[in-house]
Amino acid sequence: MVDAIVSFVIERLGDFLINEAKFLYGVKGQVENAKIKLQCMRAFLKDADAQIRENGDERVCLLVVQIRENSYALEDVIETYVFRVASNNESVGATRRVLKCSARIIDVYKVGSKIKEISSNIDTWTSELEKYGVQRSMEKAAETSSSYVQERRQLRQAYSYVEDNHVVGFDKDIEELVALLTEQKNPHKPYKVISVYGMGGLGKTTLARKVYQHPQVRTHFDCYAWASISQQCNTREVLEGILFAFTSTNKERREEIRTTSDVELAKQLHDFQKQKKCLVLLDDIWTTKTWDLLKHAFPQGDTDSKILLTTRNKDVALHVDQGGFIHEPHFLSDKESWELFQKKYSCAGMDPSNLDSDDNERKKELAVEMLKKCAGLPLAIIVLAGLLSKKHTIYEWEQMKRNIVRCIGQGEQHDDSKYRSVWGVLGLSYIELPCHLKPCFLYLSRYPEDAVIRVKTSCLVLIAEGFISLRGSCMETMEDEAYDCLSELVERSMIQVKEMSSTGKIKSFCIHDLMRDLCVSKARDENFLHFIDLRNKVEEPIESVSTVPITNVRRVAIYCGPESTDNDIESADNDDESADNDIESADNDFVNMVRNIDGSLRYLSVNKGRIAFEEGVFRHVCNRFLMLRVLIIIDIPDSVCTTLPKEIGNLIHLRLFSMPYSLIKMIPSYFGNWRCLQTLRVCTVFDIIPNSMCKLEQLRHLYFYNRFSGVGVGEFLRSTKSRNLLQTLVGIHSKHLVLSDLLQLKNLKKLAIVVDGNFDSFLHNPQTLTFTRLLSLRLRGTALGNDFKIDIVPLILSCPQIYKLTLKSPIVRLPQVNQFSPNLIKLTLSSLRLEDDPMPTLEKLPKLRVLVIGWYSFMGDEMVCSRGGFNRLESLELIGLLGLKEWKVEESALSRLGYLHIEKCRGLRRVPDGLKNILTLNHMVIEYMPDKFKERMEEGGEDFYKVNHVTSRVFIECNEDYAYDCS
Template sequence: MAESSISFFVEKLYDLVSQQALLYGAVEGQVRLLRNELEWIRQFLEHADAERRYDKMFKLWVNQIRDTAYDAEDAIDEFISKVERKRQQRFNNLNFLPACVVLPDKLRLVNELNGRISEINIRLEKILINKRRYGMEDLRAYEPGSSSGIATTSERYSNQMVARKEKRLPAVEETNVVGMKNDVEAVKGKLLGGAMERVVVAIWGMGGLGKTTLAKKVSNDTDVQHDFSCRAWVYVSQEYNIRELLLGIANCVTTLTDEQKRKNENELGEEVYKCLQGKRYLIVLDDIWNTDVWQSLSQYLPEELNKSRVLITTRNQGIALYAHSDCHELQTLGEKESWELFLNKVGSAGLEEFKEKIVEKCKGLPLAIVVLGGLLSLKDLTRDSWLKVLNSMDWHLSQGPDSCLGILALSYNDLPSYLKPCFLYCGVFPEDSEIKASKLIRLWVAEGFVQKRGKETLEDIAEDYLYELIQRSMIQLADTRVDGRVKSCRIHDLLRDLAISEAKEEKLFEEGENIDADVLPTSVRRLININQTISPHLQNSNLRSLILNRSPIDDGGWVFLHKYPKLLRVLHQDRGMYGLKLSGKIGELIHLKYLCFSGITWRIILPPSIGGLVNLQTLDTGNDYIRIPHTIWKLKQMRHLNCRGGRISSRQSMRERWVEGHLGVHQMTNLQTLYLEGGDWLKDNNLGKLAHHLKQLKLYLYSHLKLKEESFRSIAQLTGLQKLKLLTDNFIESEGLSTSTPILFPGLESFSHHKCLYKLHLLGPIRKLPEETTLYPPNLMQLKLHYTEMEEDPMPILGKLPNLRNLRLLQGSYVGTGMNCPHGGFLRLEFLQMRLLKNLEDLSVEEGAMPNLKTLKIEYCEQMRKFPDGLLQLKKLQRLNLYEVSQELMSEVLETQGEDWNRIRRIITSQQPPR
């Protein structure tokens, strides 16, 4: 993995040398010398055998090289910070003088940098001499065939991805898992049969057997879903929090208000108890490690005579027995099932002699088989290629008794250098958590793990990285977007253990709880979670990333936010905290690329100094209460600005106008994501100037803003948009249009040129849906309408959209009483949700409509008295959610006899409890 760290730094040195304005005199030569030497070392490390990586002498040498590279990076970053700080101080002290004034003390800083880099070059040369002195072969024996190893790696990877992009992602629920049929039936029998009392059923067995996969298969079974009207799934893991587990259960079985979400553990437990009372429920508690979990949760799960069930998974049989559960032990796969699972991953063509030996060494562990199959699926189908893997297996398995861990280590070592830090970084997320793909990708980019590749965006390259890790089964696919791309992922806990262990060995990141409170090592580059005893030591550290994904320390511990580590690159806070005021000194963090406070659930105050974060790429507040200073527009490197409901302050000093010109969103020429409240910044067609880059736009356009239609007509120019959400509480003022003019949304007469737009969410009144389908985005896949107050039935028009797969008609979207889905309409629709349509009485589905519908949700449509007969013909319908509908409708569904009605009853996933 060290070669990955060096690769990133070598690229940084390339960029630094090209920026002649930063370097004077001999320092440029020293930097070039360092860059060239590290490039040779990177090439050598990339070609080193896996066995060598575990040699103690070799590891010592690699650690010394990596530490030297880190020291060089510190020296250069500190130099850049000092120069920028001097520049800002000079600008603030001089009235109306341009920022380009030569700093008189810059020469001193350059000389200081030159001295440090010279010392580092001398130290590096001594390390290389020691390598030869103690018997390791010559470094340059691994001379690459290209003068640029970075280019070679990028070119090789690009060629691999051309073929790989044609492959489909695996299904979210692993359909190729074999050997579980008997297990599924056994656990189903325990859930559906037996006593009327509440029963706990436990699936237990060693790690890597597929306990979670089995639990998912059982809970998603149509018979199980039909039998339990109320279901919840929560991941427990070793780092559990009872309040968060209760919150997870509550979110599955009811809709909580913001006030309810802020309740303490006991209050939340009472809410869960009341919600479950009187209902037949199934609660899945996945991955329990501690008996205290069951002891704490069981009191909030009603014990009634209605055959409610709790399903737990655990590695520890003692925990299963403690819960007085009906146990099911999951065994390893037999020879036949192991072979079938392996072939599902690698295909069936040739080399059977090697396949049999490889499968035998996996000893029936599904995780080992799947991960190894992912490795081999990307190898050439040649004897030499597979023999090398088989020999590597023998070596890895000889290092310890645990075959699964040995095979996982083999798969990790087989990763190309550009993927290793990306995989290890997944260990920073909590155990069993679902990782949002967009967040993971933005963090990889900010951390510098993604190498440039032609004219592609770094985010697109990072998405390719994610696809390859999924293809290799190093990361699991959790959910997909409507366009088939990755929405979220997770990492198996055994692979996460491997990632954390390797990351500590490679000094990629450290857990805060493992750090001595009195001494923060300078070698720590990234910290995961901290406590109050550590925070005072952060200011003078060389920390690059601080990631907080647990419940935060108390307010007093947040003093470190006023004393930032000066070289910080990533600051991520992802757990609940009420309110945050950032210090004005945050503007001194010129290396900061990623700033996220999505876990803050109240007001955030951003200081004007945020305009000093010249390298910031991502700002994510995820908050409804935030005022953003106008200096935000100075941040020309910004790629993702996500401030839900954030309002821009329009004040701008005369000095800023003179030096910077008129500040505005048009200066953010790298912007890809923008979530903001509308305002004066929308005028002058500023937004339209981002047409070539902006991919996601979410605007809050409220009537008190008094925006005219022309002030945001520039949206029509954003033809590269993929996702668009527009929210308004009233009609936007429109000149020259009568109320009968059919437009999809005020100010946007047509979306016909938005060929990339696949997801559209409109919240606010619509005069009338245009009947001409050419006015809609031609490739629209998902449409969500909210408070649109349509009076005419929208289904005949929307049914003509050729690519629509997901349609959500939410509260207030339609105020009429009847809907009709016509023959031949919605040919590709797979998901339909109708929620809180208070006036809807009749829904009819003609023959030939919605032939591919898989999921239908009818929720809080209490005026519907009759179940649509046309739904009986939908043979592909797999899930039907009926919630808070009339008693007449539910009685018809539950009591009408016939084969089609029996099928409908089997696929109901949620129903109103009997009154």
């Protein structure tokens, strides 16, 4: 990881030299020299890391820590100097210029001396590393590093002949893969390459072995070969091994093959697979480069031979064969997890019948609780069974449960078979990450376990910290690059997708508990980020955070309470006295914690539940942590307005400030001091953007959350220096605003605007110009009463590219089909108060996949989905249509619908008869509907035949309170 940090600092120094050269007066030479020395130092670091892992050399470890901390210090010194000079240049006045010039001379001397000192240290460390045997050669570093990884892999080497009779949950997977290999499935489109891809420990090799050994596969192919691939793939050995397996050669033939040239060997193997029907299993391929070294030995054209491969990286599978079949094994269910645990526990020689019945019952309860932490990962379950088989008392099981994730992760520490450590297996994925992805992964340690992580938020934080740089096309944005980094973590099976957006992009993801624990451990070891959970400080102590200062820490995430959701707010009112005491204790620890953190902090995230910044803690943050780039404060919403201290203007390095739930009384003018601010997310009431924010040059995303109305923009849009950078503008009010102001924002992608009776003036003298890059539009009206209606057609016509549209206001008329954007994918409607059925128009939108028709959008009593309509729609929600009595779905309408949600449409008598023809429908939610409506769809009900093919039917709060006349 240190090489990643040094690489990052080198890149930052390069940015300073290119973009901020005019502010490096007097120290530019020293900066260039320091950059060159760091580049030389970087050549040692991979070998140093490898020696630490392999030999645990404490001397090398201490040097690496010094390199890391001084690299950070170098960045801090230069960045502080640049911003001080830039701030001085903005001042005016002859006397002040003279004084500041004198001060700058002193600064130049001090800064230059500090840079020289760090550069001198780099020379010293270089000599020390060489003295301890660390090699400069990148080839040597790669060789040493790979030897450690190779050893880890050899310990878990898989062999084709090993039998595993305790396989659980793979029956359907085996059946599907066997059918594909033997061409019983898709015989007209046979797959040449079948890939098993997924997270470490998921059972890919076990599954592949079962398929490889399956009788149908054995009779289908003429020849078979199993090759376990190493990190530094020895192409010659792999190809020789495959040819040996195919030909069952004698000693003389083996010697002949060994003396054959590499080209001839590849040709022989290639030709053999063309002549015979062969199956090759390539187990554990990590990189596309490995396949490029092997591919010449495998026929690419028409052949009956096939390849079965396992990998953690989806890109590898796609690289081998873009048209191949990719299979991802599932995590085990609770039932399957328990079955596997029982088999492995018994396999370890434990006989539950010898235990006292009471002990047995309690152990079962504990085992079930601990299995939840395995989250269906087969390797974790196997390790857990092995550990518990050596613990015989209830007390030992209770002790293990208290720190279950760490126990499973580390496995049996004193066992020679280190492959039993789950961290040993998962850690290989971390070691294999390229430098630019390691910080992205370690950042995930800021989230508590089981958190659902939003991609958009993570991208903004990574950009704010400076860990994202444009590596691809010049047409890409930093946000695109950050998304690609997180996507690559998904492809590498480090994180799992939780939810996809309507456009097919990743919306949110999660991280397996064991992978997260590895992440937290690595982040702490590297002094990258400290996650501190004050809730668990007694049960699972991490460190004595309330008494011991954390020195030289760059990033801290403090978790004191539940995530801020509506459910959490509701439950918070019912906390008992003991919970209040816990919160008070957490308050004290939190205050002590913040006051003990070192001043070099760059990132502070606080999820504090009820904890308020009392006793001047917020002021302390603003006075102490002057290098902060990211400040995130998550609190449960309440009605109390917060006044931010004026000291907040001290945080001149801030790139991202997020305080989305606590009401801020006003947007202070001090925000204008944040010269580097990129993202602002605040909740405020009745305010206007201060003029001081116009001078901010790097603003990209503005989110204003307001419960009553939007935030007035004042002169901001006409005067802002960020006009060409702004991509997001959420929560602004249309008052004193005209459409032409918004059209000046050439890169605007997301717009959410609040309008009232002034909407006509907002559209006054509409321009012929259009939003060229706007992708998402949200329009909300604040005026009440049926008399208030707006004509949205001119605004819709100015947004020809949008794919997401939300309308929440009475409208004069629904736009015609050709007036909507042809790219529209998601449409959310609420409070439109339409008298005419909107379906005849909406069903013709060519790309619409998600449709929500919400409260008071349609005031009529009948809706009809016509024949062939909505041919791309996948999700439909009907909510709060109180007057709707009849909904008809004609033949071939909604042909791709997969999800249907009906809520509080209390007059609706029955579901349409046409639902029985929608075979793609697999999930249906009926919420707050009359009990009789529900009964009609249950087994034996009048409408059961319409929905009996739907896999998942969920009924929520359906009772007689919502009764209607069913006649």
